[in-house]
């Protein structure tokens with residue numbers, strides 16, 4: 001995927017029901033990690049998840065695309081810094097992540113493999129009626145695995161932008177993946193993963209596990 005992007009800033013456990021399924025209590029401030037831009041792929045490309053990784057999960061998320069350099073944005077002003085939104089699948093090597101968490105080590109690698117960030121083509125923020133009232137859905141081979149509403153986010157997009165940009169400059173084209181609702185599950189060879197958000201778009205990818 002050809003996008004100008006210096007980083008993908010991801011939010012962990014931003015939906016209370018997903019925090020519970022990860023055996024965590026909802027965080028009191030956003031949990032931040034990064035995926036490298038090299039993990040991005042587009043609609044129709046293949047998610048390459050080597051079988052030796054063990055369990056690899058899908059996570060449907062609303063992606064926010066920054067429209068300009070942003071440093072210390074206020075909550076009130078934050079959305080004026082956004083150019084677009086998209087659907088992002090935060091693919092996660094779950095066994096690798098769990099092992100890192102148990103050992104108290106960073107879990108960057110489990111999130112950062114090539115092809116682990118499928119994303120739909122962004123649409124302008126102005127084309128979306130209300131970013132706080134979107135419905136997310138993820139299907140595997142046509143079967144619904146995740147369903148959620150952005151209204152259930154612990155920290156909505158404007159709070160995330162203000163929080164992140166108080167520590168880290170966001171550049172034009174940077175992506176914020178705003179967290180996933182409940183229902184994450186493992187992916188098998190040949191699976192077709194379709195992540196969609198009402199009024200935003202859809203990203204469909206076949207999974208290869210060899």
Ligand code: MG
Nearest residue numbers: 059090179180
């Ligand atoms: Mg995620």
